[in-house]
Amino acid sequence: MSKKLAVVALGGNALLRGDQIGTIDEQEQNTTDTLENLVFLIEEGYDIVITHGNGPQVGNILMRNDAGEQIYGIAQMPVDICVADSQGGIGYMIERMFRNVLNKRKINKDVVCIVTSVLVDINDPAFSDPQKRIGKIYTKEEADVLAARKGWLFREEVKTAGGYRRVVPSPVPTDIMNHSIIRDLSRKGNIVIAAGGGGVPVYLDEKNDVRPAEAVIDKDMASSLLATLIGADEFYILTDVPYIYINYKKPDQQVREFLNYADALRYLNEGQFTKGSMAPKVQACLNFIKSGGKMGVITEAFKLADTKYGSKITMEYEDDRR
DSSP states (O other), rough: OOOOOOEEOOGGGOOOOOOOOOOHHHHHHHHHHHHHHHHHHTTTEEEEEEEOOOOOHHHHHHHHHHHHHHOOOOOOHHHHHHHHHHHHHHHHHHHHHHHHHHTTTTTOOOOEEEOEEEEEEETTTTGGGGOEEEEEEHHHHHHHHHHHHHOOOOEEEESSTTEEEEOOOOOOOOETTTTTOOOOOOOOOOOOOOSGGGGGEEOOOOOOOOOOOEEEEEOHHHHHHHHHTOOOOEEEESSSSEEEESTTSSSEEEEEEOOEEHHHHHHHOOOOOOOTTTTHHHHHHHHHHHTOEEEEEEEGGTTTTOOOOSSEEEEEOOGGGG
């Protein structure tokens, strides 16, 4: 019997906590703590592909870009290069930490990071309505200067009076470049790290040449697409809550541990899930199930080995879990 293949999407908290400043020591410890839990899947006989977020890290890269230009006159790099930088740095960190975790457990496996480009449609409606906030917060005066000089778009920050942040499109991913290589490497028993931060956004021009897109791609959507393209059996999204909830943080809050496709879609359409948080995670799992995946799981990174934890979405309920 062939091994099961799982794609595991690490949320931002798996690498950097909200109350931390982001030192390399903090990130390496967080990464190690998270990866310790993934050993469970390896011991259960899974081949695994790891994806990851990059929100805090790519934001820091953009701010370093900004500071370098203002103080030293160093040319800023575009968003696609910054995403690629974050993929390489975070991927290296995950690879090194995972090798150490495996060494401690006496598990002999190779770990490889692939800087991954992800195709988008340049005619995606997102390009005409940029919504994704990136980089530092500017004053209105600073934002106006940058908008005039660089053509950047800004939106006012709700939580920061008088603050403005750059916004870029967040188009839907349409294909993962080199996904067949990712599949083949993982099916040979290698642990593959890919599509970090949603992947480097690119599109094909009229000559079929690969061009960069000033955009960012949702990590969970890209991970779901990758899971589908490589024929994964299961798709895991590791986040900071153990379950999917309805009526979240309300007096009648309820856990939804096992959901079928229809119920999860109904809750999503009812607006039960926050657009910037749980909604894209549920949608990513639904996309995976609709495309033939067996199960999508949303849970805490540190509860993966505990089969009592996690909300599991399947096409239909399993008889023994009704």
